[in-house]
Amino acid sequence: MPELPExxxxxxxxxxxxVGKKVASATSDNPKSFPNAPQDVASFLVGATIQDIHRRAKLLLVSLSSGYSLLVHLKMTGQLVYVDSGVRFGAGHPNDSLVHELPDRSTRVAISFDDGSTLYFNDQRKFGWVRLMPTIEVPNIDFMKKVGPEPLEADFTAAQFAQRFARRTRTNIKAALLDQSVVAGIGNIYADEALWGAHIHPQRLVASLSEDDFERIYIDVRAVMNLSIEKGGSSNKNYVNAEGKKGSYMDFARVFRREGLACPRCGATIEKLRVAGRGTHICPVCQTI
DNA sequence: CACTTGACCTGTCCGC
DNA sequence: TGCGGACAGGTCAAGT
Structure with a gap:
């Protein structure tokens, strides 16, 4: 599911x-989704107050007054949905059949607060996870040491962006964009959207790209991600925000999941191929090898 | 090291 | 209507 904008x-x-709510209880039915729940929940989650919520790449970091943090990775189908009393999951979506009560069969973790509200971690495919660990240790985990820079930071330049690819010259640009250690947060949707914007074919070898090519990719990565955040993210299927509502970026997508439709720039028919093991969408006229 | 592929899971869709 | 296979927004652990 979720890439940086989601x-x-x-x-x-x-x-x-x-933020500011006090945890009253927490349950998990699936050890894979919340591995250290049994031993640490009682000591470091229950009774703690939520202090702040940060994000690094696609990882959410919830810091607690206990000195511990809750780390959440949504992977492909994870959702974090807050339900106040009386609010139903999916409410507000045009398709009424999506509206139902939580928890449901994809609920893996439920964290309840002392005001009666609950935060649900739902994850159909069980790839995502929640983990509790001391906040002071968070910067030392492998993920933090390996992950690349945040592409939307104000001081992140086109030259720095291009430099990050120096290590990945023998592969294609799509695989390199998906590599979280190069630049953080880009996934399958925004890789395709940005490469279309930059007129670059996803199978172009990194070594063949010019400074000008990298600058266009840099500009488009930032543009599509900023637009998507403005639109509340992309909802292909599972993604919803913390209120259970879908994002609308897919209404603005130019190539992603638009195979068979017209390229909005030149009118040619958008094609779907497989690059770096992922479904990949291109305009065969605007993007040539 | 850099690179590729398959595995992890459940659900849905598409062709027979 | 049923069944098998491909595929789905992301990483990992293996292999070369």
Whole structure:
């Protein structure tokens, strides 16, 4: 599911909804989804107050007054949905059949607050996870040491962006964009959207790209991600924000999941191929090898 | 090291 | 209507 814009949308929602709340109880039915739940929940989660919500790449970091943090990775189908009394999951979506009560069969973790509200971690495919660990240790985890820079930071330049690819010259640009250690937060949707914007074919070898090519990719990565955050992210299927509502970026997508439709720039028919093991969408006229 | 592929899971869709 | 296979927004652990 969620790439940087979706995780950032969830982060902003949670910031408004749960900061300052005190945890009353927490349950998990699936050890894979919350591995250290049994031993640490009672000691470091229950009774703690939510202090703030940060994001690094696609990872959410919820810091607690106990000195511990809750780390959440949504992977492909994870959702964090806050439910106040009386609010139903999916409410507000045009398709009424999506509206139902939580928890449901994809609920893996439920964290309840002392005001009666609950935060649900739902994850159909069980790839995502929640982990509790001391806040002071967070910067030392492998993820933090390996992950690349945040592409939307104001001081992140086109030259720095291009430099990050120096290590990945023998592969294609799509695989390199998806590599979280190069630049953080880009996933399958925004890789395709940005490469279309930059007129670059996803199978172009990194070594063949010019400074000018990198600058166009840099500009488009930032443009599509900023637009998506503004639109509340992309909802292909599972993604919803912290209030259970879908994002609308897919209404603005130019190539992603638009195979068979017209390229909005030249009118040619958009094609789907497989690059770096992922479904990949291109305009065969605008993007040539 | 850099690179590729398959695995992790559940659900849905598409062709027979 | 049923069944098998491909595929789905992301990482990992293996292999070369």
């Amino acid at each position: 995780v950032e949308t969830v982060r902003r929602g949670l910031e408004a909804l749960i």
